[in-house]
Amino acid sequence: MTAAYDIVQVASLGQVFDDRLAAHYRVLQTWHSPQGMMAYPEALQGVRVAVTSVRYGFTRAMFDALPALKAVCSWGVGHDTLDLQAAAQRHVEVSTTPDVLDDCVADLAWALLLSAARRTAVGDRYVKAGQWRELGQFPLATKVSGKRLGVLGLGRIGEAIARRASGFEMEVRYHNRTPRAQAPYGYEASLVDLAVWADFLVVACVGGPSTRHLVNASVIRALGPQGILVNIARGSVVDQAALIAALREGELGGAGLDVLEQEPASATEFAALDQVSLMPHVGSATRETRAAMADLVWDNVVAFMQSGRLLTPVMREQTP
Ligand code: NAP
16 A cells, blocks of 8 residues: 655644645644544554654654654754664664754853852842832842853763853863763763862753763752752753752752753742742754754755655664
């Protein structure tokens, strides 16, 4: 039987991308259905390429429902929601959208660091609520320039964060599982030692089970009452209960978080914590970067349809 569709698109990547894909290929769009692609078992039989997003993910059950699948093109850079083990077992290639979002995620890490240290979000509320006039002088904050920056996960985004530190005349050290040969920064083999050394610790490593609660109570305590923790990676990397307890007890100075353990979150437990700046997981969310990410998904799809090769496959060594 001839395949009715070449591509299944399980998540919308914006009207421009969705229309462009549908205009060039036989695309089954499934995000309108409450059961997603599982609502169309017959139509999936000949599908060779799946398009998804890191937020929507791609599960083993989805791989199993697509017997002819050869490639998954995902929008976003994390692959904690993509079942790479199932992909490897099925010899299905998976691409993400690396590099094009590094600058924006790094910019947001610095925005959160500056906001937590200099209390810009609190100051904004202070002025708008008329407290400047009522209460006068705003409380003193924490100096940023010249301090020590620790980076957990000196990958593409971690490196972009570290590069920006030179403008703040900061020394940078990092912790990965393995030191980077060409990195111009000091390596700390122990995350606790990095936290003891650093004034600010920015989390930029991968998410998923291998890094769950890597930033635990010991790391948070090592960062200390003047220290600031920034997380732009995944909420799962930080033990959020330990973080909140440390902030309440004054064992940690502050935090800037783009990601939380439960998303989307009402995050009421942070409401009374003025020393924390929060953002709703928007590291890459600028018009320019989101367009570049959609373009890279498109380029991967076209490359695969023409040559059977993806442009930005997930690295083999990251595949379990
Ligand atoms: P990457 O280039 O693959 O870098 C990941 C880094 O994590 C590597 O340096 C790796 O070094 C380190 N790492 C992995 N496992 C580790 C462990 N157990 N302990 C210590 N370090 C570990 O990835 P990237 O492109 O920079 O992206 C990093 C993460 O940022 C993504 O996985 C994603 O979760 C997150 N992200 C968030 C947003 C947002 O909107 N907030 C946007 C994009 C990405 P070793 O392999 O040597 O350990």
